[in-house]
Amino acid sequence: xxxxxxxxxxxxxxxxxxxxxxxxxxxxxxxxxxxxxxxxxxxxxxxxxxxxxxxxxxxxxxxxxxxxxxxxxxxxxxxxxxxxxxxxxxxxxxxxxxxxxxxxxxxxxxxxxxxxxxxxxxxxxxxxxxxxxxxxxxxxxxxxxxxxxxxxxxxxxxxxxxxxxxxxxxxxxxxxxxxxxxxxxxxxxxxxxxxxxxxxxxxxxxxxxxxxxxxxxxxxxxxxxxxxxxxxxxxxxxxxxxxxxxxxxxxxxxxxxxxxxxxxxxxxxxxxxxxxxxxxxxxxxxxxxxxxxxxxxxxxxxxxxxxxxxxxxxxxxxxxxxxxxxxxxxxxxxxxxxxxxxxxxxxxxxxxxxxxxxxxxxxxxxxxxxxxxxxxxxxxxxxxxxxxxxxxxxxxxxxxxxxxxxxxxxxxxxxxxxxxxx
Numbered sequence: 001x002x003x004x005x006x007x008x009x010x011x012x013x014x015x016x017x018x019x020x021x022x023x024x025x026x027x028x029x030x031x032x033x034x035x036x037x038x039x040x041x042x043x044x045x046x047x048x049x050x051x052x053x054x055x056x057x058x059x060x061x062x063x064x065x066x067x068x069x070x071x072x073x074x075x076x077x078x079x080x081x082x083x084x085x086x087x088x089x090x091x092x093x094x095x096x097x098x099x100x101x102x103x104x105x106x107x108x109x110x111x112x113x114x115x116x117x118x119x120x121x122x123x124x125x126x127x128x129x130x131x132x133x134x135x136x137x138x139x140x141x142x143x144x145x146x147x148x149x150x151x152x153x154x155x156x157x158x159x160x161x162x163x164x165x166x167x168x169x170x171x172x173x174x175x176x177x178x179x180x181x182x183x184x185x186x187x188x189x190x191x192x193x194x195x196x197x198x199x200x201x202x203x204x205x206x207x208x209x210x211x212x213x214x215x216x217x218x219x220x221x222x223x224x225x226x227x228x229x230x231x232x233x234x235x236x237x238x239x240x241x242x243x244x245x246x247x248x249x250x251x252x253x254x255x256x257x258x259x260x261x262x263x264x265x266x267x268x269x270x271x272x273x274x275x276x277x278x279x280x281x282x283x284x285x286x287x288x289x290x291x292x293x294x295x296x297x298x299x300x301x302x303x304x305x306x307x308x309x310x311x312x313x314x315x316x317x318x319x320x321x322x323x324x325x326x327x328x329x330x331x332x333x334x335x336x337x338x339x340x341x342x343x344x345x346x347x348x349x350x351x352x353x354x355x356x357x358x359x360x361x362x363x364x365x366x367x368x369x370x371x372x373x374x375x376x377x378x379x380x381x382x383x384x385x386x387x388x389x390x391x392x393x394x395x396x397x398x399x400x401x402x403x404x405x406x407x408x409x410x411x412x413x414x415x416x417x418x419x420x421x422x
Contacts, residue, residue, distance in 0.1 A: 001223060001243045002388045002407040008038035011184050014086035014118070015040055016111045017057075019047025020093040021161040022127035022170035027052070029092060029173040030060045033180070041066065041082060045098070045111045068110045079113040088183055089118045092153075093127035093170045096138050102150075103141035121183055125153045125176050130166030153179060171248075178229065178247040186232035189420050193293040194272040195233045197225045198265065198301035200240030202258045206327065207312040213240075215385035216302035220349070220377075220408050222246055224298050227412035238264050239301065258303055262335050269297065273343050296419065299336055300349040300375075307332045336369045345422050347373045347415075353380075362395050372396065372422045375415060394418045 013033050017026045033040045042057040043066040054065035064070070064077065071078045076085065083089065091098070091111070098112070102124075107113040115122060124145060126133060133139075133155055146152055153176060156169040199221020201214035218241035225237040229247050237246075238253045238261060246252065253268075255261045272295035306329040336348055348371045352358035355378055362376040376393040379385070390411045392403040396418070403414045 001219070001226065001245050001409060003032070003036050004407055004410045005035065006037045007409070008033065008036040008181065008184060011038045012085055012087045013038050013040050013180065013184075014082060014089045014114065015042045016044075016089065016091040016094075016114060017042060017048045017052075018045045018091070018093055018095045018098045018111065019050060020095050020127040020170070021051065022093040023048055023051045025170055025173050026092055027056065027060060029090075029176055030057060032173055032177045034061065036177075036181070039063070041086070043067070043079075043082065043111050043114050045109050047095075048111075066110060066114075071110060079110055079117055083114050083118040086118065088121065088123065088180055089115065090123045090125070090176065090180055091115065092123070092125035092176050094124050096126075096128040096132040096135070099124070099126060099138060099141050099145070103144040103148075120149065122150050123153065123176070123179055123183060124150050125171050126155055126168075127170035128155075128168045129160060129162055130164065130168045133168040151179065151183070174245055175248045178226075181230045182232060182247075185230045189231075190228060190416070191232035193233050194295040195228050195235045195298070196238065196265065196268050196272060196295070197221050197228065197235060197298045198238045198261060199225075200242075201302040202261060202304045203240055203256045204258065204304050204307040204332070205311045206308050207314060207316045209315045212304060212306075212308065214302050214304065216241075216351075217386040218242060218301075219386065219388070220390060220412070221298070221300040223408035223412040224300060224415065225250060226409060227416055231416060233296075236268050238268065258307065258332055258335065261301060261303070262333065262338065265297075265335065265339060269295070269339065269344060294343070294345060296345045296347070297339075297341070298347050298349070298415075298419075301335075302351070303335055304332050306330065334369075336371070341370060345372050345419070347371065347375060347419060347422075349375045349377065351377045351379050353378070359393065359395065359400070362393070366395060366397065373419065396422060 017023050030040050040061040041063045042061055046068055057065050066082055101112055102115055107116045142152055153171040155167055157167045158169045159165045160168055200218035201216035204212045218239050221239055222243035225235050228235040229250050236251045253264050309328045309330040350362045350365055358378050362374045366374045373396040376395055388407055389405050390408050391405040392411055394401040401418050403411055
C-alpha cells in the first residue's frame with residue numbers, strides 16, 4: 001500500500017531507543033515516519049549507542065539526537081522542552097531493563113527522564129529474550145505501564161538474536177508506524193464506531209479447479225479499512241483479497257464466494273447494530289441519553305453478477321466437454337439489496353466504463369438499493385484494476401463531490417470526510 005507523503009504532515013514524533021539488537025529496526029521506523037511527512041527527533045540511552053551511533057539517526061531524521069552527553073538548558077535540547085515539543089512519544093525498542101525502570105518511575109538516564117516528563121500517551125514496543133519478557137516481574141511491569149498511559153505493542157515469536165526461537169522479538173516497524181498513525185490521526189466521530197468494509201472480487205466455482213471472478217484487486221477496500229483504522233474505528237474488513245501490509249491488529253475475514261460474504265456480512269451487521277464493541281457517546285436534547293454510534297458499511301466488493309448454475313465436483317475433463325462448452329449461468333444474489341440496512345449508514349461502490357451514463361447509473365443505484373451514498377469509479381479499461389491510484393465521484397442524495405486522482409489511501413481519507421456528513 002502506498003503511504004501518502006503528507007499522512008503525518010505537521011506531526012512531531014519523539015522516538016526513544018534503548019540498548020537492544022532490535023534497534024536496527026528503529027532506523028526503518030524513522031524512515032517511515034519521515035517519509036509520511038512527520039518531523040522526528042530521537043533520544044538515545046547510552047547502551048543504545050553501543051549498537052548504532054547517533055549520527056545514523058541524525059542523518060535519517062535531520063535532527064540532532066538527544067543523549068546523556070549533550071543535554072542543554074541554553075536552548076530547547078533538553079528532556080523538558082523536547083517532550084513539550086512532541087505530539088507522540090514512541091519507545092522502540094524497549095528493553096526489559098527500561099520497562100522495569102519505567103514501571104517504577106526511575107529516571108537515571110535522559111530517555112527515562114523524557115518518559116517521566118511526557119504526560120500524554122506513550123507507545124512502547126518491547127524487545128527481549130523469551131525468558132526475560134515472560135518473567136512474571138516483567139509481565140507485571142507491562143501491566144503497570146498499560147494502566148499508566150502507555151500502549152504496549154505485542155512482541156513476536158521468531159528466531160531471536162540469541163539463536164533461540166521464542167517470543168520476545170520487537171514488533172515490525174510498519175506495525176509500530178500504524179499504531180503511531182492511529183494515535184495521531186484518531187477522530188472523535190470515527191473513534192470506536194463499528195464499520196464494515198467489503199472488498200475484492202468474489203470467486204464463484206465452476207468445478208474444483210476453475211472459477212469465475214473479475215479483476216477487482218481489493219486495494220480500495222484495504223485502503224478504506226486502513227484509513228478507518230487510523231481514525232480509530234472498530235473496522236472489520238471482509239474480503240477475497242487483501243493488501244499484504246495492513247495493520248496487524250485490524251480485524252480481517254477472508255471469504256471466497258458471494259454466499260460466504262453475505263453470511264459474514266449479516267453476522268457483522270447484527271453485531272454492529274447491537275453496538276457490542278462501540279464506545280457509548282452522549283447526545284443532548286431535553287434529557288441526556290446514552291446511545292451507540294451508528295455503524296457504517298462500505299460495500300466496495302465486486303460481487304459477480306452471474307454464477308455457474310451447477311457447481312461440479314472434481315475436475316471437468318475436456319474430453320468430456322468436447323470442442324464447444326456451454327456453461328449455464330444464473331443471476332447471482334444482490335447482496336446490497338438483500339441486506340437489512342435499517343440503522344446502518346450504507347455506501348456502495350460502482351465501477352463504470354460508460355462515461356456518458358456513469359453518474360445517472362450511480363444515482364439509479366443509490367435510489368434502487370436504498371443507499372446513503374455511492375462511490376463512482378469510472379474505469380478506462382481492465383488495466384485500471386489493481387492500480388495504486390483512484391478517482392472517485394462521491395454521490396449522495398443531496399450532492400455530488402469529486403475526489404481527484406491520488407493514491408488510494410489518500411482517496412480513502414477523502415471519502416471518510418464526506419461519509420461522516422451523511
